[in-house]
Amino acid sequence: MSIHPQTDWRTVLSDSTLLALAGNAVFRRGQTYACSGAISAAELSYPDASITLKAQVRGTRAYTVELSVAADEQLEGDCDCPHAEDGNFCKHQVAVAMQLRQLLEGAELTIDPEAQKKVAAASKRAQTQASKRDALLKFLQEQTAQTLAERLWQIAEHDRYIMADLKAWFALSDVRQDGKSLKTALSNILKSQGFLDWYACTAYARRAEQILPLLEKTLQNEPLLARTGCEHALRCLYRVAEHADDSNGEIGGVLGAVMDLLLRSLEAVPPTAAWIENWFALMDADPWGLWNEAAVLEAAGPALVHAYSEKVAQDWQKWQVSQPKQETGKATASREAAYFSYDYVRSTLRRRYMQDLQRQGDVLAVIALMQDSARENHEHLELIKYCEDQNKMREALQFAQQAYTRYPDHFAVVDALLRCYDRDGWDNEAYAIRRKQLEKSPTVANYQAVLKNAKTAGLDVALVREGLFFWQIQEEQQALKKPAYQQRLALPNSDNKRGGNAGLVVSARVGWLLAENRVEEALALVQIPNRCAPELLHAIASRLPSSENQRAVVLLLRLFEHAMPGASTPYTQALDLIREILPRMPDSAQWLSQLRMQYKAKRNFIKGLAEL
Known part of the structure; x- marks a missing residue:
């Protein structure tokens, strides 16, 4: 049967592909198996325009391998060895892939005696180890329960991880369907002493996972008791988490699973309003801030939602009352810095109250809160965006103007005000701001924005352009008095090295001219002694046609001398x-x-x- 014409099996079965799939060590072992004669019962077929080889590979035992090259050039393999069961591309698949490649190439299958010896020796060692394990298991099965218990206890006394597992086993075996018994079992299983490094976290998390089926069973029988158990488990885990290097997130995974069980218990038996105190105490104890408050409110029912709304409003009001009043008059720099430093408690209380008002759909209350409490630039921006989202454009413009008065140099605040000005037709006001932006940073983008805004505002664009160039010339002449500025922005030239006229730094004007494709003017402007950024010199040279090679070479040589x-x-x-x-x-x-x-x-x- 013919092979699909689009199937490039040589690439799919190449050593580089197999190496990428298996890794170096597994690939090398697979190479050895391929030429050792360990492959037998090979069956080659072509189902659905693909290529498939099914074979047996002798290792510790005979493993069944099936490998396919699909018409879309995807290599798919399967093996029943333990390494492949975890989703890995094993040495047996590498070996079968190499034999498949030989079969498709029409090459003669050869056996390497050295490889055959290696595989046979490895198989013998594996079979010996398996035999020893079987003998050990049989020996243990023949011992009495008392003998095994005494031996296990001796081992556990010298291994704290095994001792912890035994205690967890005992705790689970002694659980009854009552709160005290459940809490005792959870405490014993989740107990830990001292700091846990990342390795110890793995062992602890494996032990801690044993509480999950216990809580699941409790949830099925007593949802209210399960909620109490989840709360207690979270407190235990929080205490451990404070002194753990959970880099792999394994303890965090257990925490997440317990939180999911808690949500399900809330759905099964919605709590009363009084449970709000338990919930907030848990959130305060959480060292990692893992709570999804919206998910809890959705699961817990109307009583808790109402209690939550009252509490977050009260907490925010209490915090405001507790803050010292700001002195009138001009604040010192230190007082200003202290006032505007990040406050986690304030941020959390403000966020909760604001999100609750948003959930209730009280737009005016949200705006009032955001306006009264905004004291950082991002909070002013948040207020402007919220007004725009609610189609309150007049308010958005008003708040953008206030933010600009307070943060005239913050780029996002300036962008927000310009967005409002452009939308509402305040063209002259937008032009004034964009002109200021250009004067602070004469980039091409700012230059083009000013000209575009000038046109929208009905100004004479040619006259505005002329004014911008005149202003920039004056800036360049002033820059002659600032050598450090020249060294940072411009390209040295041979005249400077000989002590000649330093020349103007003309990078800004050159960029503007090139943006308008005025190459000849830009070329005239960069002549020595004037200086210009290297990338702009290169841009001019690149735009000069072949008829201007001589002038292009002069610029490129300046770049070379600089490089x-x-x-x-x-x-x-x-x-x-x-x-x-x-x-x-x-x-x-x-x-x-x-x-x-x-x-x-x-x-x-x-x-x-x-x-x-």
């Missing part, structure tokens, strides 16, 4: 520039010769030149 002093292996930037310069330079051979002489001490650079 070489600080260049190091592998000289990527410098060599890339040379590749770009050579096709444009008429006397390139002579220039290359000069480079070899000038930089002969840089051996890796010379080697890179030779490879061009």
